[in-house]
Amino acid sequence: MKSLEGSFMEKDIGKNVDLDVFDLSTIAAATDHFSPSNKLGEGGFGSVYKGKLLNEQEIAVKRLSQSSGQGMQEFKNEVTLIAKLQHRNLVRLLGYCFHKEEKMLVYEYLPNKGLDSFIFDQEKASLLDWKKRFHIIQGIVPGLLYLHHDSRLRIIHRDLKASNVLLDSDLNPKISDFGLAKIFRGGEDEAKTHRVVGTYFGILVLEIISGRKNNSYYQKDSVWDLWKQDKVLTIVDSSLGDSFDAHEALLCIHVAILCVQELASDRPTMTNVAFMLSNQETMLPSPNQPAFIFRQLNHSGELGLASTCGDVGSINNETITILQAR
Numbered sequence: 001m002k003s004l005e006g007s008f009m010e011k012d013i014g015k016n017v018d019l020d021v022f023d024l025s026t027i028a029a030a031t032d033h034f035s036p037s038n039k040l041g042e043g044g045f046g047s048v049y050k051g052k053l054l055n056e057q058e059i060a061v062k063r064l065s066q067s068s069g070q071g072m073q074e075f076k077n078e079v080t081l082i083a084k085l086q087h088r089n090l091v092r093l094l095g096y097c098f099h100k101e102e103k104m105l106v107y108e109y110l111p112n113k114g115l116d117s118f119i120f121d122q123e124k125a126s127l128l129d130w131k132k133r134f135h136i137i138q139g140i141v142p143g144l145l146y147l148h149h150d151s152r153l154r155i156i157h158r159d160l161k162a163s164n165v166l167l168d169s170d171l172n173p174k175i176s177d178f179g180l181a182k183i184f185r186g187g188e189d190e191a192k193t194h195r196v197v198g199t200y201f202g203i204l205v206l207e208i209i210s211g212r213k214n215n216s217y218y219q220k221d222s223v224w225d226l227w228k229q230d231k232v233l234t235i236v237d238s239s240l241g242d243s244f245d246a247h248e249a250l251l252c253i254h255v256a257i258l259c260v261q262e263l264a265s266d267r268p269t270m271t272n273v274a275f276m277l278s279n280q281e282t283m284l285p286s287p288n289q290p291a292f293i294f295r296q297l298n299h300s301g302e303l304g305l306a307s308t309c310g311d312v313g314s315i316n317n318e319t320i321t322i323l324q325a326r
């Protein structure tokens with residue numbers, strides 16, 4: 001960052017974290033004044049812009065929606081905590097910008113963007129062969145485990161989904177948006193919450209394997225039905241043809257179904273998941289019928305998760321159930 005001296009208002013030091021504080025003019029110059037052509041997308045927390053700093057480093061700037069209402073100190077505290085979370089499977093937070101009502105987070109830029117832009121796109125899906133998909137699934141797990149256990153902060157990612165898994169130039173997965181909704185500081189049943197995150201992971205795995213969004217109501221040929229009929233491999237993305245490792249695919253689907261079990265106590269923890277995916281000879285428990293899973297937008301725009309086997313049709317919000325095969 002030496003070549004950028006003078007571009008930042010200050011360097012936040014003394015908290016054991018290397019966090020840059022960018023002034024607004026630096027961000028404005030880097031993003032060409034938040035030009036629409038640099039807009040990467042818009043999520044629940046605000047819009048994201050691509051930018052380039054004077055030293056040519058590419059960045060992604062998340063311009064937080066102004067409704068967050070946090071004061072400078074609170075914002076700075078949270079950002080400092082998030083910046084401490086550094087792992088090869090997490091998107092790196094480089095710094096932030098705070099100017100009057102504006103709050104922005106500055107991340108490393110990941111050229112391949114979100115996993116969603118590959119798996120749900122007919123043309124790009126073929127770029128992710130089975131080996132890469134398995135590598136991505138296996139790479140998400142250490143990122144989550146780090147958030148849960150190793151980071152000392154016990155971050156629960158409440159919004160794990162394909163668009164929050166970004167891919168670097170070698171298609172390695174990096175989880176984004178962690179720590180934004182809430183920094184978990186106890187008060188909830190930790191084991192239970194981890195198992196809820198496992199549910200998100202299970203859905204994501206099924207999406208990665210099938211290339212289909214898990215966003216419809218009752219399904220005729222659900223994954224569960226196909227599982228019972230020993231035909232579950234038919235959900236594998238047709239763009240892969242027969243070029244996939246059936247043993248690995250079956251293992252992933254089995255783990256995913258365990259992750260979306262109705263009873264939290266039947267779901268594996270992420271530690272178990274890591275073990276299951278890396279020890280392929282392990283005997284896995286037989287799953288029961290999974291729950292219907294749905295995500296709901298709560299008042300703060302944060303995605304919550306609940307599961308039910310009851311009357312899903314009465315839910316007005318977007319509902320995701322177990323995937324349908326083609």
Ligand SMILES: Nc1ncnc2c1ncn2[C@@H]1O[C@H](COP(=O)(O)OP(=O)(O)OP(=O)(O)O)[C@@H](O)[C@H]1O
Pocket residue numbers: 040041042043044045046047048060062091107108109110111113114159163164166176177
């Ligand atoms: N660090 C990054 N590098 C490259 N692209 C990014 C980066 N961060 C976000 N993006 C892109 O910006 C888009 C918007 O991201 P954002 O995380 O705000 O929204 P989202 O994941 O679609 O929704 P949500 O806020 O509900 O998680 C994403 O689709 C992603 O492609």
